[in-house]
Amino acid sequence: MVIVGAGHGGSTLAALLRQAGFDGPVVMIGSEPHLPYHRPPLSKKFGDPGFQQPIRPPDFYADNDIEVRTGASVTALDRSSQTVRLSTGERLGYAHLVLATGSSPRRLAVRGSDAAGVLTLRTIEDAAALGRSLEARGTLAIIGGGYVGMEVAAVARSHDVPVTVVERENRILARVASPDLSQRLTDYHRARGTDIRVDATVTEVRQQGGWATAVDLADGSTIAADTVLVGIGAIPDDALAHQAGLACDGGVLVDWCGRTSDPSVFAIGDVARRPINDTGDLVRLESIPNVTDQAKQVVAALTGRPQPEPEVPWFWSDQFDIKLKIAGLVRPGARIVPRPGKKPGSFALYHLGADETVHAVEAANAPSDFIAGKKFIAQRTPVSPGALGDPSVSLHEVTAATPVGS
Ligand SMILES: Cc1cc2nc3c(=O)[nH]c(=O)nc-3n(C[C@H](O)[C@H](O)[C@H](O)COP(=O)(O)OP(=O)(O)OC[C@H]3O[C@@H](n4cnc5c(N)ncnc54)[C@H](O)[C@@H]3O)c2cc1C
Incomplete structure (x- = not known):
C-alpha cells in the first residue's frame, strides 16, 4: 500500500x-x-x-x-x-x-502579489510567518472573506492588529454560508474593529523595496498593509x-x-x-x-468489509468566542428558519427544502442544534418550521412523525 x-x-x-x-x-x-x-x-x-x-x-x-x-x-x-x-x-x-x-492555496493574479509579506496559509511554515507578522504589530489586509480569512481576522483583532478584509462578492462566506449567517458574522467582526469591504476587487499589491506596503482596489481606494494574507480558496x-x-x-x-x-x-x-x-x-x-x-x-x-453508513458532511470554524458548526450542504434558495439558542448570542439557522426537510444547519455556540440538525438531515425528517423557530418547543417535538420516502 x-x-x-x-x-x-x-x-x-x-x-x-x-x-x-x-x-x-x-x-x-x-x-x-x-x-x-x-x-x-x-x-x-x-x-x-x-x-x-x-x-x-x-x-x-x-x-x-x-x-x-x-x-x-x-x-x-x-x-x-x-x-x-x-x-x-x-x-x-x-x-x-x-x-x-x-x-x-489559489494564488492572487495581480501585479505585486509576489512581494514579500504576501502570504497564504496552508502549512506550519505559513502559520509561523503569519505569527511573526502579528508580533511586528503591522497592519493586515486579508484578501478573501472565506472561513480561513475570517478566522485569521478574528485572531489578529484579538491581538489588536488593524485588519481589513477585502471580499469580491457582496458578502463574506458567500459560497459556503447563508446570507443570514454572513450578515451576523459581518456584524460581529465589525463590532470588534475589523474593516470588511465587500464588492471589492484587488487590482495591485503595492510594494517598496520588495515588501508589500498597500493593496489597491478597483474602486480607487488603497488599504495600507504590511502583511497581505491571500485566502481565496484552494x-x-x-x-x-x-x-x-x-x-x-x-x-x-x-x-x-x-x-x-x-x-x-x-x-x-x-x-x-x-x-x-x-x-x-x-x-x-x-x-x-x-x-x-x-x-x-x-x-x-x-x-472487504461493508461500507460505512455515509455521514452527513460537516465542518467547524472558530471566530472570536463563536464556535460555529455547520452540517449538510449550504445551497442557495433554501428557506432559512432561525432558532435562538440557550445562551445569549447563540443561534441556529436551519435550511429547509420545499418538502420541509432540513438540508443544512448553521449552529453558533448551539451544540444541541448542531446534533439535532445533523440527525434531521440524515433522517430526512420533515419539520414544522413554526415549532423549529420557537425555542420554547423542544427539538424532540419539531419533527413530523414519518420520514420522507418511508
Ligand atoms: C488553515 C486551514 C484551516 C482549516 N480549518 C479547518 C477546520 O476548522 N475544520 C475542518 O474540518 N477543516 C479545516 N481545514 C481543512 C482540512 O485541514 C483539510 O480538509 C484536510 O487537511 C484535508 O486532508 P488531506 O489529507 O486531503 O490534505 P492535507 O492534510 O493537506 O495533506 C496533503 C499532504 O500531501 C502532500 N503532498 C501533496 N502532493 C504530494 C506529492 N506529490 N508527494 C508527496 N506528498 C504530497 C502535501 O504536502 C500535504 O502535506 C483547514 C485547512 C486549512 C489550510
Missing part, C-alpha cells in the same frame, strides 16, 4: 488500515518535512505557541509498522507498471495506491492523477468507496471529488470530517 501525501487523509487511512487488521506493507510519502499535523489550528491559533499539533505521536508510525517518508514527493505515477517515482529518484511498486495529496493537487490519465474534473473523480477510474488507485480528501448523500452529486469538500469519512470507505473497500 502506497499512500501519497502525509496529511490528515494519509495518516488517518494508514492508522485505520492497521486497526482493521491490514498486515501488508504501508508506505506513506509526504512532501512536507513534518510528520502529519492538524491544519485547523493554523488559522485559529497561529499567534500561540500551541498551533503545531501532530495528528499522532511520533512513535505511532513505527509502532504500527507504517513507513513514513517525509520531505519526499511523488513526482510520477506509472499505472501500467504500478510504480511511483519519488523526488529522491527511487521507484516504489504498489498493489494499491491512495492519492491523499490535498490542495494548494485548488486540488491532482497533477499526478492528470498526468497518469485518471478521470479528473475539478478534482480526482472517485466512487462511493474512494476508487478512481483505475481500480487499484484511490483518492481521498481535498483532492477528490466524490458522490455525496442520496443525490449522488459529486462534490469536493475541504474538511476533516470529509477526509475521515473517505478514509473509512477506502479501508472498507480494501479489507
Whole structure:
C-alpha cells in the first residue's frame, strides 16, 4: 500500500488500515518535512505557541509498522507498471495506491502579489510567518472573506492588529454560508474593529523595496498593509492523477468507496471529488470530517468489509468566542428558519427544502442544534418550521412523525 501525501487523509487511512487488521506493507510519502499535523489550528491559533499539533505521536508510525517518508514527493505515477517515482529518484511498486495529496492555496493574479509579506496559509511554515507578522504589530489586509480569512481576522483583532478584509462578492462566506449567517458574522467582526469591504476587487499589491506596503482596489481606494494574507480558496493537487490519465474534473473523480477510474488507485480528501448523500452529486469538500469519512470507505473497500453508513458532511470554524458548526450542504434558495439558542448570542439557522426537510444547519455556540440538525438531515425528517423557530418547543417535538420516502 502506497499512500501519497502525509496529511490528515494519509495518516488517518494508514492508522485505520492497521486497526482493521491490514498486515501488508504501508508506505506513506509526504512532501512536507513534518510528520502529519492538524491544519485547523493554523488559522485559529497561529499567534500561540500551541498551533503545531501532530495528528499522532511520533512513535505511532513505527509502532504500527507504517513507513513514513517525509520531505519526499511523488513526482510520477506509472499505472501500467504500478510504480511511483519519488523526488529522491527511487521507484516504489504498489498493489494499491491512495492519492491523499490535498490542495494548494489559489494564488492572487495581480501585479505585486509576489512581494514579500504576501502570504497564504496552508502549512506550519505559513502559520509561523503569519505569527511573526502579528508580533511586528503591522497592519493586515486579508484578501478573501472565506472561513480561513475570517478566522485569521478574528485572531489578529484579538491581538489588536488593524485588519481589513477585502471580499469580491457582496458578502463574506458567500459560497459556503447563508446570507443570514454572513450578515451576523459581518456584524460581529465589525463590532470588534475589523474593516470588511465587500464588492471589492484587488487590482495591485503595492510594494517598496520588495515588501508589500498597500493593496489597491478597483474602486480607487488603497488599504495600507504590511502583511497581505491571500485566502481565496484552494485548488486540488491532482497533477499526478492528470498526468497518469485518471478521470479528473475539478478534482480526482472517485466512487462511493474512494476508487478512481483505475481500480487499484484511490483518492481521498481535498483532492477528490466524490458522490455525496442520496443525490449522488459529486462534490469536493475541504474538511476533516470529509477526509475521515473517505478514509473509512477506502479501508472498507480494501479489507472487504461493508461500507460505512455515509455521514452527513460537516465542518467547524472558530471566530472570536463563536464556535460555529455547520452540517449538510449550504445551497442557495433554501428557506432559512432561525432558532435562538440557550445562551445569549447563540443561534441556529436551519435550511429547509420545499418538502420541509432540513438540508443544512448553521449552529453558533448551539451544540444541541448542531446534533439535532445533523440527525434531521440524515433522517430526512420533515419539520414544522413554526415549532423549529420557537425555542420554547423542544427539538424532540419539531419533527413530523414519518420520514420522507418511508
Ligand atoms: C488553515 C486551514 C484551516 C482549516 N480549518 C479547518 C477546520 O476548522 N475544520 C475542518 O474540518 N477543516 C479545516 N481545514 C481543512 C482540512 O485541514 C483539510 O480538509 C484536510 O487537511 C484535508 O486532508 P488531506 O489529507 O486531503 O490534505 P492535507 O492534510 O493537506 O495533506 C496533503 C499532504 O500531501 C502532500 N503532498 C501533496 N502532493 C504530494 C506529492 N506529490 N508527494 C508527496 N506528498 C504530497 C502535501 O504536502 C500535504 O502535506 C483547514 C485547512 C486549512 C489550510
